[in-house]
Amino acid sequence: MTFNKTTEQTSNYEHLDKMSVDELLININNEDKTVAYAVEKALPQISALVTQIVTKMQAGGRLFYIGAGTSGRLGVVDASECPPTFGVPFDTVVGIIAGGDEAIRKAVENAEDNATQAWIDLQAHDISTKDVVIGIAASGTTPYVIGGLEKCNENGILTGSISCNAASPISNTAQFPIDVVVGPEFVTGSSRMKAGTAQKLVLNMISTATMIQLGKVKGNKMVDMQLSNSKLVDRGVKMIMSEIPVTYDSAAELLQNMGSVRKAIDHFNASK
Template sequence: MTFTKTTEQSSKYEHLEKMSVSELLANINNEDKTVPLAVEKALPQIEPLVSEIVAKMKLGGRLFYIGAGTSGRLGILDASECPPTYGVPAELVNGIIAGGDKAIRKAVENAEDDANQAWIDLQEHNINQNDVVVGIAASGTTPYVIGGLKMCNANNIATGSISCNAGSPLSQTAKFPIEVIVGPEFVTGSSRMKAGTAQKLVLNMISTSAMIQLGKVKGNKMVDMQLSNSKLVDRGVKMIMAEIPVSYEKASELLEKYGSVRKAVDHFEK
């Protein structure tokens, strides 16, 4: 298959600087509308990766995202939201970005070009065969990500990928590749736009589906969420009231005593 970087091809819109704000917004929105449809086409690729992640986590494994720039930041975002949403340990889902934590806010020059660094970064977490490593790169060509997955493959660690070009070197490296083909960006080459949105949608699917499969949701509620602010405490109280016949005050007492919606409901039902 001939590899073409559609993410780098010229925008189908010309003279953006001559557009009004209204025209800019409408055209960006029109492009954004195509992204969920592109993700839909990738569902058959996403399913086996999620199944592999769930199977490995049931063996005590963890999930790692590795990426550079926008892709790395999106992985960190998804990983960082799993503990408060589902009450899981912080080390269960991990985001690693080329250039280290300082690259979360500011670009680190040439960090993505080091094909050896990702494996070094993963080894700091004692990566092992129960873990799954997902490489994220819109282009599908980032050396940091590809190098990391190659070393994981060599060490019998399951690998997945999320990219936005068909037949990329990254897809050819990953055991469970996902390709969401979103086409040229509104601003040529600005892959933080449609490609970034596609990656975010896929990451939402991966972590949410995995957590539900692992029993972290009851009905449609986040019963294991961390009660880190008053809004979430109020939500937790109302969840308890929806599950068992108690007043707001009693539900508040149960939540404060047991620390989670699940534990409060389970104790009451025993």
């Protein structure tokens, strides 16, 4: 049976090159408005995968993203933001892109067509049955991603996927697939647009919900965030002040001495 990619179907708009700037922006924005609703329809799938990830990570497992092109870059971005946001080690959430780090900045020819390389890339991180691997591919057909998921399945590693086409090959490969069907792109086939936005929203949900379930957020605060610049230090001080009765200067001293918002609050409470 032929697999039809809605992400490759002709745009609903004609003569883009004849539109004014305002017309282009309005029409792109109108298309973008539909993305959140497409994600909403996939919430049960997202929930099922996150539940599995939390269980694995509570037992010491890690989360891996594999992808090519835009999808791979989005996975790398989400993974790279977890240590500063939630204070986890850099290898807790790992983004792997076809073609290696060079492909983050520029396309690497034929990298996404190599069906065996993803497994090699994962093995470099000592992948095991404790871990979870999520394949990201807007088209749902990327050989690099599908090949990696197939090898993970063969080796007893839990797999998920994020695609923007229904019943795609990647969805049929992953144990916990997520299909966010956004329809044709404003510029025909440009899946960095609605599909990329959808993938980013889903990745935000997966990593954030997982980290909250792992105890990395207190109330609504990032109490384990890394204090890597003055803005974050100031935010941390104000977090401490919202939790315990201390002045700004005292909170700043506590934060400097203890190294994290969580430790500062716990230290203060323990001393009472």
